[in-house]
Amino acid sequence: MKSSFNLAILVLVAANLYGPVCHWLTVVGVFRAATDIVTTEAQKIHKIEDTMQCEDMHHYQPTGEIFAACEDSLLPRFKWFPPLGNLQGPAQSTGSFHVIDTKTLESRRLTFENFHGPFVTHGLDLVDDPDRQGAIYIYAINHLSNPHYFEKPSAEGIPKAHSQIELFHHVLGSSTVRHVRSISHPLIVTPNDIYAESLHSIYVTNDHFYREGFMRTVEDILPLAKWTNVIHVNVNHIQSNSADTGIDAVVASQGYLNINGLGHGQSQEELLLSSAAGGIMYRARADRSNRTLAVLDEFAFESTIDNPTYYHDPYATPDNDASGYVVGGLLRAVDLRRTHNDPHAQEGVMVWHLRRHFGDTANPEWEKRLLFEDDGSAIRSASTALLLPVEPRDPAAKTAMLFVTGFVSKNIIAVEVPL
Template sequence: MGVLMNLALVAVLVATLYGPVSRELTVLGVWRKSDAMGVKHSFQEIPDTMQCEDLHYHKVSGQIFTACEDSVQPRFSWYPGLANLQGPATSTGSIHVINPKTMKSTRLAFENFSGPFVTQGIDIVDDPERSDALYIFAVNHLSNPEYFDAATPSTDIPKARSQIELFHHVLGSPSVRHVRSIFHPLIVTPNDLYAESPTSVYVTNDHFYREGLKRAFEDLVPAARWSNIIHLQLDGDRVHATTALTGLHNNNGLGHGQSPDEILICSAVGGTMYRARRVQDSDALEVVDEFRYDSTIDNPSFYADPYATEGDDASGYVQAGLRRAIDISHTHADPQGRDGAMVWYTRRGRSGEWETKLLVEDDGTMIRSASSAVLVPGESKGNAWLIVSGFVSESAIAMEVDLY
């Protein structure tokens, strides 16, 4: 009887764990061969777009805004987003504008800003006082002088002291003006941003632990829901911060959805995009529903179909992620590493149900890693330009895709 009971318990345990474990292995790409060729396209590289983590299409100007590194090598020693913490940080990235018609990138000159700028997530928001200008929020992963300047640094002192930079840009001008730096103790492991206004922004802390085995455990165990989203309210020189959302696994990229109040949140390692909204009369966020994908996903975007009709609307969500995220544990600090990419597109089909299509699957031949992708309308319905970039890619790439 005891043996039968034990076998029954094992059977229940296996049945309970099989689904979540199988799902996690799929998302991490364990079943995918590293050298297999997937959904390929002819493509072109966009010059001077190194390691642009996050892309944002600005509909009014028709331009894509991003933050990139100015050289490839530094990220493999200092980049807190991958737990590369061999500092101090010395590299200076830059803000770029990509013209999707010419596929050329313009590096904007800094005004009133110098020093290290280690880029990751950004967001843009229109200037409410000027129709021809916008604000740019950008993560900056600085090193912590309390650690690196100490003769014998304590292991209790964080190596990174990340903050947010706020810039102002007049459309068509060759520069960005630095408005201020934003630091608060609740900004711990910032990944991405969602700007509501020039004075209100949400920030994801993608990990509770910054490095080591505990961080790896946090990545791999879905129950480790320790990341959070904080809200920052700027009031003159002061910064008011509150915790807006907890309980998600590895919340990562943020994006603007199909309506002004829809906030997209991605669980990177969980392969899940959540649609959320602000709680009424509060800075807190609440999750409305979710979409699951068969790879990691990073920074989400929404494509608004300009050719949409009542019965035919190609508007949808675009997700970029890693083809075999399981490999990142040994490629994250390797300049010669190879990380494949996957890009997904989710829209409502003619039946009204949500349908997901794999737009791109690459083994690292076209691009090393994918962390952001945006669709730009083509010249005819059902056709669009897809621009993809990655946190360790040497350049962003562009290709024409069929949305049907």
């Protein structure tokens, strides 16, 4: 009887694990091979100069420009970038903000005021200046090293990284960006991305529970390690010389596998989250009364995904509306543990488009399509992808310009794709 009971328990556990494990193996690309470049129409790929390792980018609709946080040199990230477990510090590099003209595909670098770095870039978000028309604030992750560790390397229990958030101010059209303040809080541990609800209210993802060590490895390879969270931060003081002054933070949502990117959805109320290793995008809504997030639904993809974006189709018709969600990720994330600190490796990419289905009502409500795939030759890694409309030359052949960037890519790329 006891052996039968144990067997029943084993079968039950195996049944519960089978689905998540199979999905995870698909997501990380265990059964996928990197092949030659694949695009639906094999259009010309444009590489935008001076856009190195721009992990995140945002389209600012009022000016039509893309803002990105980039590195200024390629090699430092392969030694120091805590999100990849690269912890050969201290951090010394200073990245920069870039503004991309989406018509000419040219990038211009903004000059810092009141800031000297280091600045190890990651996620960012933009919010309008409520007091000045034609100006914005930029929230950005900065993966600093911890001076308490590197001054005393033998000290046990002191983390190597001391990541925080920087707040900048930019007058649109100018060539400078001014540092306003730094933001630090004990709940902001492994920050990845930022969602700016307003100037005084932001959400931040912690992409790992463990910063380093054996348990960090377990967290990376265990599909049931749903240990990461989203933090809500009230920035009560916009001006402060102290990183922790006027900062109030709480856990807004938790229980995710490797939560990563945040994005703005189809409405002001819709917040997008992505579980990178889980290959799942969540749609959520904020409850401002208790500073929590309520997940409304979720969508699974066949690769890792990162910073989600939403595309509004200005040429939508009742029978053809390409509005939907765009996410990019890795072709074979399973290789990342081998390639994460190798400047010469290649990580292939996959970019997905999720839109409502039109046509036969017997089909699923949502249509998911692979927009772009590359073996790493055109772009190494994909962390953000966004679509911008192209005026239709043929109503039956709608296209858009796809921009893709990655955390270790040499350039942002742009390619016209069919929708």
